[in-house]
Amino acid sequence: MDNKTVDIFILSGFLGSGKSTLLKELIQSEKRKGRRIGVLMNELGDVSIDSAIVPNNTPLKEMLNGCICCSIQGELSLQLNSLLIEHDLDVIYIEATGAAHPLEVVDACTHPTLASRVTIKAVITVVNAKQWYENKMSIKLNKLLIEQVKYADIILINKKDLVEKRILDSIKESIEEINKKAVISSVLFAKWNPSFLHTQDQQMEISNKSVKKHNHESHVHNHLHLRTVSTPVSKPIDRIQFLQWLERVQGNLFRAKGFIYLKETPGLFLFNYAYGDPVFERYTFEKQYQPVLVFIGEGLDQSCIEQGLSKLQLK
Numbered sequence: 001m002d003n004k005t006v007d008i009f010i011l012s013g014f015l016g017s018g019k020s021t022l023l024k025e026l027i028q029s030e031k032r033k034g035r036r037i038g039v040l041m042n043e044l045g046d047v048s049i050d051s052a053i054v055p056n057n058t059p060l061k062e063m064l065n066g067c068i069c070c071s072i073q074g075e076l077s078l079q080l081n082s083l084l085i086e087h088d089l090d091v092i093y094i095e096a097t098g099a100a101h102p103l104e105v106v107d108a109c110t111h112p113t114l115a116s117r118v119t120i121k122a123v124i125t126v127v128n129a130k131q132w133y134e135n136k137m138s139i140k141l142n143k144l145l146i147e148q149v150k151y152a153d154i155i156l157i158n159k160k161d162l163v164e165k166r167i168l169d170s171i172k173e174s175i176e177e178i179n180k181k182a183v184i185s186s187v188l189f190a191k192w193n194p195s196f197l198h199t200q201d202q203q204m205e206i207s208n209k210s211v212k213k214h215n216h217e218s219h220v221h222n223h224l225h226l227r228t229v230s231t232p233v234s235k236p237i238d239r240i241q242f243l244q245w246l247e248r249v250q251g252n253l254f255r256a257k258g259f260i261y262l263k264e265t266p267g268l269f270l271f272n273y274a275y276g277d278p279v280f281e282r283y284t285f286e287k288q289y290q291p292v293l294v295f296i297g298e299g300l301d302q303s304c305i306e307q308g309l310s311k312l313q314l315k
């Protein structure tokens with residue numbers, strides 16, 4: 001009988017902290033080692049955006065329109081099961097939504113039908129340095145950020161370019177106070193030495209057990225009431241007008257992403273907006289996408305967003 005288990009790494013962290021950026025790095029690193037990787041992605045919206053970074057030849061399962069920890073925990077077990085049946089893999093990376101509680105994801109991976117076939121190696125939490133330092137989130141969101149840090153085995157303080165060195169040190173200290181066991185690194189564009197993942201197995205399995213232990217304790221689940229709005233944007237938009245409009249979007253906009261055409265420059269652009277920082281990147285990946293935008297936040301109004309975007313496309 002084959003006793004080989006498939007390694008599982010769970011990527012956690014708030015919306016826009018850099019989970020997909022990290023996943024891209026990890027996929028490249030695993031490929032260089034010749035390991036067979038599978039990816040399971042969960043997005044809050046009904047449109048897949050993050051999967052653009054997963055190469056076509058990498059087995060991928062996507063769970064759209066819901067958060068693993070709220071509504072589709074059972075589906076995660078099913079999708080994980082299909083990945084294991086359909087492919088001969090060494091490792092699976094699970095990218096949770098930014099609203100997910102890591103323990104709920106761990107819980108779904110420890111379903112009795114999966115237990116003998118997978119080993120949960122580590123929860124890796126990505127933190128947006130500026131967002132952590134500024135501490136401007138609502139109480140509920142802050143609590144979620146803390147839980148994501150508390151139950152991590154590895155914590156990457158990402159976007160270190162957005163804060164000064166001394167602030168980075170204070171962020172590290174405050175994170176250490178919450179989680180003394182985790183390995184903590186400050187990183188830029190989630191660039192990190194993932195060989196660590198394969199040399200420190202023992203250490204991580206120890207802290208991993210503590211994750212499982214906590215799993216049986218009761219914890220308050222943050223229901224964030226996040227709303228997602230996705231809408232096609234077939235015509236090119238003026239970049240400046242779009243950004244000005246984005247500032248005025250009604251509600252609490254945490255995250256926006258998608259593919260759009262811009263008036264001033266030909267070609268499709270990948271748009272990312274996380275914690276107030278908008279980024280347009282020319283889309284160069286192999287997968288084909290239709291122009292569409294996804295907005296994630298609290299109190300978003302779908303018709304207002306659609307009307308606003310329609311007007312921008314007419315200008």
Ligand SMILES: Nc1nc2c(ncn2[C@@H]2O[C@H](COP(=O)(O)OP(=O)(O)OP(=O)(O)O)[C@@H](O)[C@H]2O)c(=O)[nH]1
Pocket residue numbers: 013014015016017018019020021022050097098158159160161162187188189190255257272273274279
């Ligand atoms: N300035 C800066 N931007 C970064 C860094 N790392 C990632 N980003 C950008 O932040 C944006 C969001 O990154 P993602 O990797 O998509 O974040 P995510 O956590 O996967 O987002 P969700 O899946 O929506 O939760 C993208 O535009 C990235 O290019 C960094 O170190 N510095």
